[in-house]
Amino acid sequence: xxxxxxxxxxxxxxxxxxxxxxxxxxxxxxxxxxxxxxxxxxxxxxxxxxxxxxxxxxxxxxxxxxxxxxxxxxxxxxxxxxxxxxxxxxxxxxxxxxxxxxxxxxxxxxxxxxxxxxxxxxxxxxxxxxxxxxxxxxxxxxxxxxxxxxxxxxxxxxxxxxxxxxxxxxxxxxxxxxxxxxxxxxxxxxxxxxxxxxxxxxxxxx
Amino acid sequence: xxxxxxxxxxxxxxxxxxxxxxxxxxxxxxxxxxxxxxxxxxxxxxxxxxxxxxxxxxxxxxxxxxxxxxxxxxxxxxxxxxxxxxxxxxxxxxxxxxxxxxxxxxxxxxxxxxxxxxxxxxxxxxxxxxxxxxxxxxxxxxxxxxxxxxxxxxxxxxxxxxxxxxxxxxxxxxxxxxxxxxxxxxxxxxxxxxxxxxxxxxxxxxxxxxxxxxxxxxxxxxxxxxxxxxxxxxxxxxxxxxxxxxxxxxxxxxxxxxxxxxxxxxxxxxxxxxxxxxxxxxxxxxxxxxxxxxxxxxxxxxxxxxxxxxxxxxxxxxxxxxxxxxxxxxxxxxxxxxxxxxxxxxxxxxxxxxxxxxxxxxxxxxxxxxxxxxxxxxxxxxxxxxxxxxxxxxxxxxxxxxxxxxxxxxxxxxxxxxxxxxxxxxxxxxxxxxxxxxxxxxxxxxxxxxxxxxxxxxxxxxxxxxxxxxxxxxxxxxxxxxxxxxxxxxxxxxxxxxxxxxxxxxxxxxxxxxxxxxxxxxxxxxxxxxxxxxxxxxxxxxxxxxxxxxxxxxxxxxxxxxxxxxxxxxxxxxxxxxxxxxxxxxxxxxxxxxxxxxxxxxxxxxxxxxxxxxxxxxxxxxxxxxxxxxxxxxxxxxxxxxxxxxxxxxx
Numbered sequence: 043x044x045x046x047x048x049x050x051x052x053x054x055x056x057x058x059x060x061x062x063x064x065x066x067x068x069x070x071x072x073x074x075x076x077x078x079x080x081x082x083x084x085x086x087x088x089x090x091x092x093x094x095x096x097x098x099x100x101x102x103x104x105x106x107x108x109x110x111x112x113x114x115x116x117x118x119x120x121x122x123x124x125x126x127x128x129x130x131x132x133x134x135x136x137x138x139x140x141x142x143x144x145x146x147x148x149x150x151x152x153x154x155x156x157x158x159x160x161x162x163x164x165x166x167x168x169x170x171x172x173x174x175x176x177x178x179x180x181x182x183x184x185x186x187x188x189x190x191x192x193x194x195x196x197x198x199x200x201x202x203x204x205x206x207x208x209x210x211x212x213x214x215x216x217x218x219x220x221x222x223x224x225x226x227x228x229x230x231x232x233x234x235x236x237x238x239x240x241x242x243x244x245x246x247x248x
Numbered sequence: 249x250x251x252x253x254x255x256x257x258x259x260x261x262x263x264x265x266x267x268x269x270x271x272x273x274x275x276x277x278x279x280x281x282x283x284x285x286x287x288x289x290x291x292x293x294x295x296x297x298x299x300x301x302x303x304x305x306x307x308x309x310x311x312x313x314x315x316x317x318x319x320x321x322x323x324x325x326x327x328x329x330x331x332x333x334x335x336x337x338x339x340x341x342x343x344x345x346x347x348x349x350x351x352x353x354x355x356x357x358x359x360x361x362x363x364x365x366x367x368x369x370x371x372x373x374x375x376x377x378x379x380x381x382x383x384x385x386x387x388x389x390x391x392x393x394x395x396x397x398x399x400x401x402x403x404x405x406x407x408x409x410x411x412x413x414x415x416x417x418x419x420x421x422x423x424x425x426x427x428x429x430x431x432x433x434x435x436x437x438x439x440x441x442x443x444x445x446x447x448x449x450x451x452x453x454x455x456x457x458x459x460x461x462x463x464x465x466x467x468x469x470x471x472x473x474x475x476x477x478x479x480x481x482x483x484x485x486x487x488x489x490x491x492x493x494x495x496x497x498x499x500x501x502x503x504x505x506x507x508x509x510x511x512x513x514x515x516x517x518x519x520x521x522x523x524x525x526x527x528x529x530x531x532x533x534x535x536x537x538x539x540x541x542x543x544x545x546x547x548x549x550x551x552x553x554x555x556x557x558x559x560x561x562x563x564x565x566x567x568x569x570x571x572x573x574x575x576x577x578x579x580x581x582x583x584x585x586x587x588x589x590x591x592x593x594x595x596x597x598x599x600x601x602x603x604x605x606x607x608x609x610x611x612x613x614x615x616x617x618x619x620x621x622x623x624x625x626x627x628x629x630x631x632x633x634x635x636x637x638x639x640x641x642x643x644x645x646x647x648x649x650x651x652x653x654x655x656x657x658x659x660x661x662x663x664x665x666x667x668x669x670x671x672x673x674x675x676x677x678x679x680x681x682x683x684x685x686x687x688x689x690x691x692x693x694x695x696x697x698x699x700x701x702x703x704x705x706x707x708x709x710x711x712x713x714x715x716x717x718x719x720x721x722x723x724x725x726x727x728x729x730x731x732x733x734x735x736x737x738x739x740x741x742x743x744x745x746x747x748x749x750x751x752x753x754x755x756x757x758x759x760x761x762x763x764x765x766x767x768x769x770x771x772x773x774x775x776x777x778x779x780x781x782x783x784x785x786x787x788x789x790x791x792x793x794x795x796x797x798x799x800x801x802x803x804x805x806x807x808x809x810x811x812x813x814x815x816x817x818x819x820x821x822x823x824x825x826x827x828x829x830x831x832x833x834x835x836x837x838x839x840x841x842x843x844x845x846x847x848x849x850x851x852x853x854x855x856x857x858x859x860x861x862x863x864x865x866x867x868x869x870x871x872x873x874x875x876x877x878x879x880x881x882x883x884x885x886x887x888x889x890x891x892x893x894x895x896x897x898x899x
Contacts, residue, residue: 051438132467135436153713164482166667168475171482172464173435173456178482196668198698198712 045125045133049096052176057090058083079227087180089120097122097134101141101180105223106188110215114223116145118158118183120176138170139179145226148211148218150192150201161196162186254335257379264382278334281385285392286422290324291399295409320404323415325422326395327351331388333368333381340379344372347384355411360396364388436460436480447515450508452488454481461515465507469521474528475674477512478505535660536676543606544618550608552615651719656680656687665718669711670694682715683708 057080079102080090086104091097101118105111120141125133143158153159163169164182195201203211254277262269265281272278334346347368349361371387372380391397399405407415428444434457441457448455461480468476478485485505492505506529512522534540534551541552602624604615612621617628652661655673662671662682669682670693679688681696684707688696697712 048436048438132471136464136467169482169486171484172460172480173454174482193692193694195694196713198694198710202698 045135046096048135049091049122053089053091053096053099055175056083056087056177056180057081084177084181085184087184089176089180097124099176101183102226103180103184103187105219106184109188110212111147111187111219111223114145114147114219115226116143116147116187116223117226118143118145120179122176135172135174138165138167138174139176141165141179141183146218146222148200148215149187150190150195150197150204151186153196154200159196160186161191161194163194253340253379257340257381258335261381261385265385275334277336278332281331281333282328283331283385283389283392284328284422285326285395287324287326287393287395290322291395292320292402292404293323293415294320294404294406295412296406321416321419323419325419326415327353327355327418329356329388329392331385333384335381340372341377344369344377345381345384349388353411353414355407355415356396356398360398364391364396432457434460436464449479450511451505452479452481452484454479454484456480458515462517465512465515465517465525466521469517469525469528472528474506474525474532477507477525479507536658541604541615543609543611544613545606545609545611548606548609548611550606552604552613553607653680653682653685653719656685663719664715666716667718668713668716669697669708681708682719683711 079088082088086106088102090100092099099120099122101120103116103118105114105116118141120139122134122139123137125136141160141162143152143160146154146156146158148154151161160183162179162182164174164179190201190204192201192204200211200214203214258271258277258279261279261281262271268282268284270280270282272280329349329351332348332350334348336343336346339345345368347365349356349364351361367387368380368384371384372378375383395405426443427446427448428442430443431440432443432446432455433439434441434446434455436456437460439457443455445459446455446457447461464480465477468474489505509522509526509529512525513519517525543550543552602614602616603612603621605612613619614621614628616630618630619628622628648661652663653671654661655671655676655678657678657680658673658676660673660676662673664671664682670688671680671682672678673680679690679693680686681688686696686706686708694712696706697708697710
């Protein structure tokens with residue numbers, strides 16, 4: 043299974059060696075839950091593989107500074123497709139990873155629902171190449187927070203708002219950060235919003 | 249004493265060139281050194297045609313236009329120069345070393361070799377009749393860097409054509425040897441690998457390990473996904489593709505970035521795999537050509553022989569059909585039965601163009617009437633084959649109708665496997681909408697799903713993500729595209745209602761109406777959204793689905809509650825959250841099959857019978873029905889549909 047080898051290498055590439063005491067961590071003014079973050083080589087991104095399954099990763103992305111997402115920590119889940127037995131080929135890295143926000147986010151390129159699908163060309167099946175790297179994917183996701191791409195939207199309404207009514211967009215995005223992305227690191231408080239809550243909270247549409 | 253000198257010098261030289269030096273068996277003072285010629289920068293080598301091969305090295309450019317056969321290659325490795333040196337008695341004080349140079353093959357002209365040989369004596373004199381061997385070898389080595397001054401002002405080197413193959417072979421081998429010795433990081437398995445188990449892509453030079461390439465390409469070819477048989481580096485093929493497009497101007501060309509079959513064999517891939525790849529590629533080419541005619545014999549259905557695309561025999565790839573050079577001679581005779589074909593292609597008389605010969609079964613037929621060839625003077629008409637459509641054909645046509653959308657440009661039926669409704673045709677790259685098959689502006693394809701500048705909305709407004717999980721998983725439930733296209737005919741209606749709904753309906757009147765008409769017990773239940781929780785899975789305006797289906801499709805009365813390709817996914821389901829988005833919108837999606845004209849008699853909540861007209865052939869509503877529907881919807885939006893007069897369409 044060369045797939046596993048590659049995945050663990052990529053994980054190492056993303057995590058790097060443990061950082062010197064307090065250095066990387068202190069950058070984020072984190073709540074009590076900061077301990078769950080693994081070391082990282084990337085700016086504002088942390089990645090950790092599931093203990094029992096290398097093909098499932100937890101990702102945390104810090105809302106980049108000077109964006110509406112600043113101050114939030116967004117959790118994502120990434121699943122690498124496993125190849126079909128017996129050859130094990132046909133899975134990752136031949137097929138692209140699937141990555142979703144589990145923390146809700148108000149963004150033109152992320153579905154505004156529990157699934158948090160991301161529209162990222164890099165991981166579309168026809169664009170993905172086996173030589174693409176997870177690190178690149180994660181960095182692209184973070185880049186999407188810095189620079190939404192309203193011309194290729196998943197949420198057409200939010201995209202319109204982003205283009206035509208930036209103030210309203212920012213207000214909504216910030217309120218989402220306040221509501222959903224603040225306590226991400228407190229373990230077991232992963233705010234999986236129930237539907238009811240969503241209904242109540244969803245900003246009324248114009 | 250002299251012997252000592254020779255011996256000392258020899259052992260020194262042997263230490264300097266441990267691998268290249270070879271001492272003669274007969275004569276201990278004679279030896280050969282193989283001097284490899286590798287240039288740091290490749291030089292352009294020209295091979296003039298044999299007719300003027302004699303004077304090598306002269307008249308390079310002037311002759312070129314007349315000589316078509318001149319080919320140039322960039323080479324950086326040349327067959328080694330072997331230097332045979334004999335140290336005679338009396339060397340170094342009295343006699344110069346005896347030097348003989350040669351190359352195999354003799355690609356260097358004797359003149360040059362002579363000159364180099366005479367250099368030995370000159371150097372020996374210069375140095376004061378002393379030990380000269382190292383100096384001499386070094387001198388030859390240095391002049392080899394410029395191919396002994398043979399490279400002309402244009403930076404090209406001419407070599408007799410008879411050595412062409414040998415030189416090219418040598419260059420390739422030398423490069424391969426160098427490559428094999430190197431170490432590369434395979435970007436797929438991320439392991440460092442020796443060059444000998446790696447492959448360098450011929451077109452772009454990216455290196456991957458053979459194992460990864462085999463895994464990937466074998467998998468892709470066995471899955472039939474040949475469009476991915478390209479360089480595996482992100483963006484590489486796309487970049488070259490774009491560059492090629494740019495270079496060839498606006499003319500649309502098929503991307504040529506697919507890996508060549510011969511390269512696949514080199515990797516190496518199994519012979520049968522490559523064969524399959526070639527066949528798939530060939531089929532894809534035929535399919536993408538609208539002019540392809542298929543054999544009318546039901547058991548065969550091979551493609552008619554074409555001049556443009558040659559059926560591949562084995563793995564050798566029929567000389568790049570992509571070249572699009574239609575002018576070449578027909579090669580119909582390739583499998584020995586091309587007699588008629590040859591005659592046919594001789595003259596370009598219109599009727600003869602009707603003759604087609606199946607590539608697989610050699611059946612000669614007329615492309616117009618699709619019967620066996622009747623000669624060019626017989627009048628024939630295209631065959632209507634309505635009545636002979638078999639059940640199987642019918643079923644697959646029906647499937648296509650329900651679960652695919654035709655490309656607006658080439659009419660190829662496309663089926664969406666997942667994702668949004670912005671489609672790109674696999675054949676002609678047209679951008680189109682999966683829901684209504686409209687052509688989309690490649691610059692801004694999503695406009696179609698949004699409000700345009702004038703505020704007008706298409707029928708697909710806000711429906712970009714309908715059917716996200718793909719079309720056709722649910723064979724039972726037709727939510728297909730042709731079918732949607734028919735729907736689109738009622739688009740104005742939809743939009744009109746959408747507008748009304750928007751203005752008129754307060755939010756709390758969200759209302760779900762789901763009709764479940766099981767075969768055998770047609771019935772209808774109205775359900776309030778709050779207790780039934782059926783999907784409100786869309787955020788578009790109120791859309792009234794007008795089911796104007798032809799009769800045969802109507803056996804299926806049950807439709808999914810929303811256009812998401814699955815029936816009744818309750819909101820808590822996997823994608824349930826989607827429905828949420830619609831919640832804030834006034835007016836929910838209404839499934840209104842039970843009331844549609846053309847349905848069987850339906851019973852509404854109040855037990856009244858509804859009599860509907862028979863189906864109209866064109867799938868549209870008659871004016872009466874339309875008025876009734878409008879009226880009904882208006883009432884329904886106010887939760888007053890029970891007030892509707894059920895006899896309004898009785899007349």
